[in-house]
Amino acid sequence: MTMTSWQVLLVLARRTCDDVRSHDCDIMAGPCRIPSLAPEHAACMKRSPERREERERRRKISVVKSLIAVLNTPFSLTRGEQCIIEVGLFNSLQENLQVMVTLESSNSFDMLIPNNSADSVPGQYNVTVQGEAGTSVLFPINPKKLGNVTVKVTVTSKASSEVLTKTILVKAEGVKYFYSQSALLELTDTAVTTASKNFSFTFPSDVIADTIEGFVTVVGDVLGPSINGLESLIMMPYGCGEQNMINFAPNIYILLYLTATKQLKQDTRNKAIEYMELGNFTAVE
Numbered sequence: 001m002t003m004t005s006w007q008v009l010l011v012l013a014r015r016t017c018d019d020v021r022s023h024d025c026d027i028m029a030g031p032c033r034i035p036s037l038a039p040e041h042a043a044c045m046k047r048s049p050e051r052r053e054e055r056e057r058r059r060k061i062s063v064v065k066s067l068i069a070v071l072n073t074p075f076s077l078t079r080g081e082q083c084i085i086e087v088g089l090f091n092s093l094q095e096n097l098q099v100m101v102t103l104e105s106s107n108s109f110d111m112l113i114p115n116n117s118a119d120s121v122p123g124q125y126n127v128t129v130q131g132e133a134g135t136s137v138l139f140p141i142n143p144k145k146l147g148n149v150t151v152k153v154t155v156t157s158k159a160s161s162e163v164l165t166k167t168i169l170v171k172a173e174g175v176k177y178f179y180s181q182s183a184l185l186e187l188t189d190t191a192v193t194t195a196s197k198n199f200s201f202t203f204p205s206d207v208i209a210d211t212i213e214g215f216v217t218v219v220g221d222v223l224g225p226s227i228n229g230l231e232s233l234i235m236m237p238y239g240c241g242e243q244n245m246i247n248f249a250p251n252i253y254i255l256l257y258l259t260a261t262k263q264l265k266q267d268t269r270n271k272a273i274e275y276m277e278l279g280n281f282t283a284v285e
Contacts, residue, residue, distance in 0.1 A: 064092045065092060065160060066092055066093050066097075066157075066160050067089065067090070067092070067093075067097060067099065067157050068088075068089070068092065069088065069089055069153075069155040069164060070088040070164075071087055071088075071151070071165075071166050072086040072087075072088065073085055073151055073166045073168050074168060075168070075169065076168065076169035076170070076171055077143065077168065078170070078171050078172070078173050079143055079144070079145075079146055079170050079171065079172055080142070080143075081142075081143070082112060082142050083140070083141060083142075083143075083168075084138050084139070084140055084141075085103060085138070085139040085140075085151055085153070086136055086137070086138055087101050087136065087137040087153055087164070088134065088135075088136050089101070089134055089135050089136065089137065089155070091130065091131055091132060091133060092132065093131055093132070093159065094131040095131050096129065096130055096131055097128070097129045097131075097157045097158070097159055098126065098127075098157060098158070099126070099127050099128075099129050099155060099157045100126050100154075100155070100156045101124070101125045101126075101153065101154070101155055102121075102123060102124045102125075102153065102154045103123040103124070103141075104123070104152040104153070104154070105122075105123060106149070106150070106151075106152075107144070107145070108144060108149040108150075108170075109141040109149060109151075110141060110142045111123050111139065111141055112140040112141060113140050123139065125137050143168065143170040145170065145210075146170050146172055146211070147170060148168070148169055148170075149167065149168045149169075149170050150165060150167050151165070151166050151168060152164070152165050153165075172208055172210070172211045174211070176211075179201050179203070181199050183197040183199075185197060230254055230257065230258065230263075231254065231258065231265070231271075233250060233254060234250075234251050234254055234268070234271055234272050234275060235247040235250070235251070235275065236275045236278065236279065237275065237276070237278070237279025237280075238279070244279055247275075248276060248280075251272045251275055251276050252276070254272065255269065255272050255273075
């Protein structure tokens with residue numbers, strides 16, 4: 001039976017994808033477009049005018065990108081430590097692809113090895129990726145600034161183009177030290193509405209540049225942050241009388257303290273009361 005004697009109805013299940021690509025393919029007599037990179041299921045309803053019958057045939061279509069690019073960077077490194085930014089390329093097509101890979105310049109790092117050719121642009125490489133094969137492009141850099149450094153690479157070819165972005169945490173060289181001071185500010189006099197305190201710190205002469213930072217913590221509680229996470233001390237009472245009270249009594253004082261400081265949450269209250277009820281029932285038995 002020739003192909004013209006069939007009427008083909010093709011239905012594709014559309015799916016959403018952040019990186020939507022369209023790929024052409026031929027199923028039976030009609031061309032179709034795959035809307036996403038996720039695996040698609042195509043359903044074809046075939047009708048034969050001669051036999052007056054219908055059959056449904058389903059096929060699973062494997063969808064891949066023409067050019068796959070992967071950006072590999074270290075999670076963190078120390079300032080002044082050289083590292084390699086690797087861009088992995090894989091060509092899914094049978095034909096060769098000319099690919100332009102560009103590392104965007106930044107004030108946060110230096111490119112160590114720019115292209116030697118006078119006509120080339122530093123941080124830019126034009127490579128040929130063989131059909132159904134892969135290759136890598138390497139960009140050595142030297143971070144200059146502390147904190148999160150963003151690395152942005154653009155990959156362009158006639159088949160596709162995309163932008164790859166990753167963040168590298170650049171830490172300071174040396175050893176971190178903490179210096180702290182504390183003070184109690186009280187407004188005992190009703191006529192006084194403000195209280196102040198000056199703090200001064202002395203640092204060693206060999207402090208590394210751009211590493212000094214400070215922060216202030218204010219706690220409206222005389223006990224301060226020494227008992228943060230107090231609700232984690234709520235325990236289930238068990239055992240004989242003495243053993244039971246070791247875990248029973250702290251639950252009471254924890255509830256009283258959290259209630260007085262307005263830090264008590266409903267789930268914490270329910271947990272403490274449940275444990276105390278069970279502990280009391282165990283002690284009575």
